[in-house]
Amino acid sequence: MAATPAVEALGLVKHYGAVRALDGVDLSVEEGTVLGLLGPNGAGKTTLVRIIATLLVPDAGTARVAGHDVRSEARAVRAAIGLAGQFAAVDALLSGRENLVLVGRLYGLSARQAALRAESLLERLGLADAADRLVRGYSGGMRRRLDLGASLVGRPSVLILDEPTTGLDPRTRIELWEIVEGLVRDGTTVLLTTQYLEEADRLAGRIVLIDNGLTIAEGTPDELKERLGADVIDARLRHVDQGEIALAALASLATLSPPGGPAPTWHAEGRRLRIPSAGGAATLLETLRALDAAGIEIEDISLHRPSLEDVFLTLTGRGAGDA
Numbered sequence: 001m002a003a004t005p006a007v008e009a010l011g012l013v014k015h016y017g018a019v020r021a022l023d024g025v026d027l028s029v030e031e032g033t034v035l036g037l038l039g040p041n042g043a044g045k046t047t048l049v050r051i052i053a054t055l056l057v058p059d060a061g062t063a064r065v066a067g068h069d070v071r072s073e074a075r076a077v078r079a080a081i082g083l084a085g086q087f088a089a090v091d092a093l094l095s096g097r098e099n100l101v102l103v104g105r106l107y108g109l110s111a112r113q114a115a116l117r118a119e120s121l122l123e124r125l126g127l128a129d130a131a132d133r134l135v136r137g138y139s140g141g142m143r144r145r146l147d148l149g150a151s152l153v154g155r156p157s158v159l160i161l162d163e164p165t166t167g168l169d170p171r172t173r174i175e176l177w178e179i180v181e182g183l184v185r186d187g188t189t190v191l192l193t194t195q196y197l198e199e200a201d202r203l204a205g206r207i208v209l210i211d212n213g214l215t216i217a218e219g220t221p222d223e224l225k226e227r228l229g230a231d232v233i234d235a236r237l238r239h240v241d242q243g244e245i246a247l248a249a250l251a252s253l254a255t256l257s258p259p260g261g262p263a264p265t266w267h268a269e270g271r272r273l274r275i276p277s278a279g280g281a282a283t284l285l286e287t288l289r290a291l292d293a294a295g296i297e298i299e300d301i302s303l304h305r306p307s308l309e310d311v312f313l314t315l316t317g318r319g320a321g322d323a
């Protein structure tokens, strides 16, 4: 028997007026693991984590954190979690240290305990040097780290991070990943939303991909990549109006589209065709011939192992073919 999951959501539904933000999402995070909740803008990620964090009540479905129901045992859920939101929630007119001490006091720590806790978190997050400066003067990355620190004051067993690295430069992003990895090594369970596939690939043991409030795929990063077949052919077309013609030309290639397998997709923004391919270099040749015969002009074309980005673009079907 598996242990009780640290986070479990079943059939969550949430409307905002006419908008169906969540349409029956299930989710389960095993203790001590990282689950990456991935999805494009407006997919429902923040809505989902806010329900799990007891900040929002679902219209239907249930969620439990550390075995506690988010509705009937909200207090116990709050005691178990730390939440760092999509927008840093620290007070700009206080210093980093004052922010953390304040949160500690809100958690009921004594002044002394709060000061000690703040000190150790500032150290852990690499903010010791900036501890006594006003947050107003912090960079975006420093604010995010402080926000993460604030979510750790209560020593949460479950940490919820809503797009923790959006807008950060690559170096700061890696620093934050290292902090999260350290927390996970110490036994913290993490539910992470992100739009960065690289981030999910690096941090998450399992990924749930949602779009329009629905789960569209779930698995380990490798499982999701395997779903796309062995390789992906990535072609950039010269003319944006040739995407549909190209898809039609490829539809007849049985090797590219085995029944039930993923189909080629067209992404008008980058004029890119993504073609799941089981046949390696032979399929690349076949693809080139088919596109050439249809009069499609290709700017560049490559064959590579699928990345999570390929999974994301293929499964969310962004671009043509998406009704």
Ligand SMILES: Nc1ncnc2c1ncn2[C@@H]1O[C@H](COP(=O)(O)OP(=O)(O)OP(=O)(O)O)[C@@H](O)[C@H]1O
Pocket: 016, 017, 019, 020, 021, 039, 040, 041, 042, 043, 044, 045, 046, 047, 048, 086, 195
């Ligand atoms: N307070 C609100 N009132 C009305 N509609 C809302 C509200 N909050 C979210 N929505 C809508 O619900 C849907 C899901 O929003 P949500 O913020 O959960 O998405 P998200 O995946 O977090 O997106 P992003 O990547 O942009 O943060 C969207 O269509 C959004 O416009």
Ligand SMILES: [Mg+2]
Pocket: 045, 046, 047, 086, 162
């Ligand atoms: Mg969001």
